[in-house]
Amino acid sequence: MNIYDISREAGVSIATVSRVLNNNPHVSEETRRRVLSVMEAHSYVPNAFARGLGLNTMQTIGLLCPDAADSYLAAALADLEHSFRTRGYNCQLVCTGREHAERERGVELLRLRHMDGLVLMGSTFVEETDEGNAYIREAAAQAPVVLLNAAYPSPNVYGVLCDDTQSTRDAVTWLIQAGRRRILYVYHSMNDSGKRKLAGYQEALRRAGLPLEEELLCFVPREEADVPHVRGRLLALREKGLRFDAVMASNDVVAVGALKYAHAAGISVPKELAVIGYNDSDLCVCCEPELSSVDGRLSPICTQIVETMLGVLQGREMPQRIVFSGNLVLRGTTPAR
Amino acid sequence: MNIYDISREAGVSIATVSRVLNNNPHVSEETRRRVLSVMEAHSYVPNAFARGLGLNTMQTIGLLCPDAADSYLAAALADLEHSFRTRGYNCQLVCTGREHAERERGVELLRLRHMDGLVLMGSTFVEETDEGNAYIREAAAQAPVVLLNAAYPSPNVYGVLCDDTQSTRDAVTWLIQAGRRRILYVYHSMNDSGKRKLAGYQEALRRAGLPLEEELLCFVPREEADVPHVRGRLLALREKGLRFDAVMASNDVVAVGALKYAHAAGISVPKELAVIGYNDSDLCVCCEPELSSVDGRLSPICTQIVETMLGVLQGREMPQRIVFSGNLVLRGTTPAR
DNA sequence: AGTTGGCGTGTAAACATTTTCATGCAGAGG
DNA sequence: CCTCTGCATGAAAATGTTTACACGCCAACT
Numbered sequence: 001m002n003i004y005d006i007s008r009e010a011g012v013s014i015a016t017v018s019r020v021l022n023n024n025p026h027v028s029e030e031t032r033r034r035v036l037s038v039m040e041a042h043s044y045v046p047n048a049f050a051r052g053l054g055l056n057t058m059q060t061i062g063l064l065c066p067d068a069a070d071s072y073l074a075a076a077l078a079d080l081e082h083s084f085r086t087r088g089y090n091c092q093l094v095c096t097g098r099e100h101a102e103r104e105r106g107v108e109l110l111r112l113r114h115m116d117g118l119v120l121m122g123s124t125f126v127e128e129t130d131e132g133n134a135y136i137r138e139a140a141a142q143a144p145v146v147l148l149n150a151a152y153p154s155p156n157v158y159g160v161l162c163d164d165t166q167s168t169r170d171a172v173t174w175l176i177q178a179g180r181r182r183i184l185y186v187y188h189s190m191n192d193s194g195k196r197k198l199a200g201y202q203e204a205l206r207r208a209g210l211p212l213e214e215e216l217l218c219f220v221p222r223e224e225a226d227v228p229h230v231r232g233r234l235l236a237l238r239e240k241g242l243r244f245d246a247v248m249a250s251n252d253v254v255a256v257g258a259l260k261y262a263h264a265a266g267i268s269v270p271k272e273l274a275v276i277g278y279n280d281s282d283l284c285v286c287c288e289p290e291l292s293s294v295d296g297r298l299s300p301i302c303t304q305i306v307e308t309m310l311g312v313l314q315g316r317e318m319p320q321r322i323v324f325s326g327n328l329v330l331r332g333t334t335p336a337r
Numbered sequence: 338m339n340i341y342d343i344s345r346e347a348g349v350s351i352a353t354v355s356r357v358l359n360n361n362p363h364v365s366e367e368t369r370r371r372v373l374s375v376m377e378a379h380s381y382v383p384n385a386f387a388r389g390l391g392l393n394t395m396q397t398i399g400l401l402c403p404d405a406a407d408s409y410l411a412a413a414l415a416d417l418e419h420s421f422r423t424r425g426y427n428c429q430l431v432c433t434g435r436e437h438a439e440r441e442r443g444v445e446l447l448r449l450r451h452m453d454g455l456v457l458m459g460s461t462f463v464e465e466t467d468e469g470n471a472y473i474r475e476a477a478a479q480a481p482v483v484l485l486n487a488a489y490p491s492p493n494v495y496g497v498l499c500d501d502t503q504s505t506r507d508a509v510t511w512l513i514q515a516g517r518r519r520i521l522y523v524y525h526s527m528n529d530s531g532k533r534k535l536a537g538y539q540e541a542l543r544r545a546g547l548p549l550e551e552e553l554l555c556f557v558p559r560e561e562a563d564v565p566h567v568r569g570r571l572l573a574l575r576e577k578g579l580r581f582d583a584v585m586a587s588n589d590v591v592a593v594g595a596l597k598y599a600h601a602a603g604i605s606v607p608k609e610l611a612v613i614g615y616n617d618s619d620l621c622v623c624c625e626p627e628l629s630s631v632d633g634r635l636s637p638i639c640t641q642i643v644e645t646m647l648g649v650l651q652g653r654e655m656p657q658r659i660v661f662s663g664n665l666v667l668r669g670t671t672p673a674r
Numbered sequence: 675a676g677t678t679g680g681c682g683t684g685t686a687a688a689c690a691t692t693t694t695c696a697t698g699c700a701g702a703g704g
Numbered sequence: 705c706c707t708c709t710g711c712a713t714g715a716a717a718a719t720g721t722t723t724a725c726a727c728g729c730c731a732a733c734t
Binding site: 045047048049050052053056058063065067068069070071074075077078081082085090091092093094095109111112113114226227228253256259260263282283285286287288 | 382384385386387389390393395400402404405406407408411412414415418419422427428429430431432446448449450451563564565590593596597600619620622623624625
Binding site: 018022047051053054 | 689690691692693
C-alpha cells in the first residue's frame with residue numbers, strides 16, 4: 001500500500017493524497033474525506049523512510065547516555081523521552097559509556113542516522129581541553145547539541161545545568177552553621193560538574209574563614225564509587241587517625257557509603273557525623289536515617305532541554321547557557337537546628 | 338554530497354560506489370581504493386533515509402519501557418541497547434507508562450517509524466484477556482515482538498523470562514527451613530510476573546504443609562509501592578495485631594519498606610524479622626543490614642532477548658519461550674543457618 | 675578455434691514520498 | 705463581456721539509495 005494505490009482508489013493524484021497526509025489546507029473538504037476514508041479502509045500508514053528522504057528529517061533526537069542504569073540519568077532519560085515524544089519527536093537511545101572513544105562513536109551516529117539533534121546526558125561529555133571536545137564541535141556543525149548539566153561555549157552547543165557550586169556551597173555552609181568544623185568532601189569525578197561542586201565546597205569554607213585542609217578531600221575513582229568501596233575507604237581513613245564530623249558527598253551513592261561507614265565504625269548519625277548527598281535520588285528515603293541531599297533540579301533541567309532543542313530546531317534564538325539553582329533537602333542525616 | 342558526486346569524481350558508476358559502500362566483493366581492489374579515497378576526502382556518509390527506502394529497514398529496534406526510571410528496567414535498557422548496537426542495530430526508546438492506551442500508542446510507533454522489531458520491557462504489557470493483548474498480536478503481524486520477563490503464546494511473539502514461581506518458592510522455602518512460620522507476602526502488582534511470584538509463595542507453603550492464610554497476603558497498589566507507603570502499611574497491620582516473622586517481597590523497594598517498618602517498630606532484623614526482596618538491585622547493598630534478594634537473572638535474559646530478536650530477523654527458527662531459573666542471594670536480612 | 679563461465683562494471687528501474695509549477699475553473703470586478 | 709484573482713488539482717521533478725539485468729572481457733575448457 002503506497003500513495004499511488006490510495007490516489008488511484010480515491011480518484012485523485014498523489015499530490016492530493018500527500019496534501020491530505022500533511023494537512024495542507026488546499027484540499028476541498030469532500031476530496032479530503034474521500035481520501036481519508038480510503039486510507040482508513042486499508043489502514044494505510046505512509047512510509048517513514050520515503051518521508052524522511054523527502055523532508056530530510058525523521059523527527060529524531062539522539063539521547064547519548066553514559067550509563068542508563070545510573071538512577072540519575074535513568075530519571076532524566078524517562079523525562080526527556082516523554083517530553084520529546086509529546087512534542088512530536090522520537091528518541092534514539094545510545095548508551096555510550098564514559099570512555100572518550102565510546103562517546104565519539106556515539107556521536108558518529110548523529111551523522112550516520114541523520115538525527116535532528118543530540119542531547120549529551122551529563123558533564124562526562126565535556127573534557128578539559130578544546131581538542132578533547134573537538135567531537136562536540138563537529139557534531140554541532142551537523143545539528144544542535146544540548147548538554148545536560150554541563151556547558152561548553154561553542155556555536156550550536158547549548159547547556160542546561162544546575163548551579164552545582166552554589167548548591168554545594170549552600171550545603172556545606174549549612175553544615176558549618178550547624179557547628180561542624182571538619183567536613184570531609186568525598187567526590188567521585190572531576191568532570192565539569194565535579195569541579196563545580198568541589199569549588200562550592202571550597203568557597204563555603206573560605207567564606208566561613210575555615211582552613212582548606214588537603215586531607216579532608218577524599219577522591220574516589222568512578223569505578224570504586226559504590227557503597228562498599230566508599231565504606232572501606234572511610235574506614236581506612238579513620239584507621240589512619242583522620243577525624244571528621246561531617247561528610248559532603250558528590251552523589252547519593254557515595255553518601256550511602258559514608259552512612260555504611262558510620263554504622264560499621266559505631267558512629268552515630270547525625271549526632272557524631274552529619275552526611276549530605278547529592279541528587280536527591282530515590283535512595284535517600286531508603287536510608288536509615290533518611291539521607292539529606294541536594295536536589296539537582298533534574299526535572300526542570302529536562303524540561304528546559306526539550307524547550308531549548310525545539311526552539312533551536314524551529315530557528316529561534318535560544319540562550320546558550322541556562323542555570324537552575326539547587327535546593328538543599330534536609331532529612332535525618334543532618335542534625336536538627 | 339551524494340553517491341552521484343562520488344561516482345563522478347572517482348570515474349565509476351553509482352552502482353560501483355554502492356557496491357563499495359556495501360562491501361560487495363565484485364569490485365576490483367584498485368577501484369575500491371579509488372572510490373574509498375574519494376569518500377574519505379569528502380567525509381561522505383550515505384544518506385540513511387535513502388538507504389532505508391531502498392533496503393526497507395534502518396536497522397532499528399523499538400524498546401518499549403513502562404518506566405525508564407525504574408532501576409530494574411533501567412538496567413535492562415542499558416544492557417539491551419548496548420547489545421543491540423554492537424550487533425548493528427540501533428534502539429528507539431519509548432517510555433510508555435503502564436496505561437493500556439499509552440502502551441498501545443507506543444506500539445503504534447512500530448508501524449509509523451517502520452522498526453524491525455519490538456521489545457516489550459516487562460510483564461506490564463501482557464494483560465489477562467486475549468482482547469487486552471490484541472495490540473500485541475497486531476504488532477507481531479508487522480515485526481517480531483520479544484517480551485522481557487513475560488510470555489504470550491502467539492505467532493511471532495517471543496518470551497524470555499525468569500522462573501519467578503520457582504525463585505519465589507525457593508526463597509520462601511528457605512525461610513520456612515530457617516524456622517519462620519508466619520511469612521507475610523507483600524506484592525505490588527498482579528501482572529503476569531506478579532502472578533507467577535504469588536504462585537511460588539503459595540506452592541512453598543503448600544509443600545511445607547503450612548496453611549495459606551489470607552491475612553498474610555498484603556497487596557500494595559503500584560502507585561503506593563514506595564518505601565514510606567509500605568512502611569506505613571505494615572505498621573498499620575501490626576497495629577491491628579497481625580504478627581509475622583518474615584517478609585517475602587515482590588521487589589526490592591517493597592522489601593526496603595519492610596526494613597523501614599522494622600526499624601520504626603523497633604523490630605530487629607533478621608532476628609525477629611527476616612526479609613527477602615526481589616531483583617537483587619543496587620539497593621540491596623545500601624540497606625542496613627544488607628538486603629537478601631532473589632537474582633532475577635536480568636543480564637542473561639537481556640542477552641537472550643537480543644539473541645532471539647536477531648535470530649528471528651535472520652529467519653532462524655527460535656524458541657518461543659525461554660526460561661532462566663533465579664538464584665537466592667543471601668545477605669544480612671536473613672538469619673544465618 | 676569456439677564455447678563457456680566468471681568477473682568487473684554500467685544502465686536503468688524501483689523504492690515512496692514531497693514539492694514546484696502549471697492548469698483549469700469559478701466568481702468577482704471593470 | 706472580458707480580465708483578473710484565487711483555489712482545487714495534477715504532472716513531473718527531486719530526494720539518494722539498492723539491485724536486477726546486461727554487457728564486454730579474459731581465461732579456461734572442449
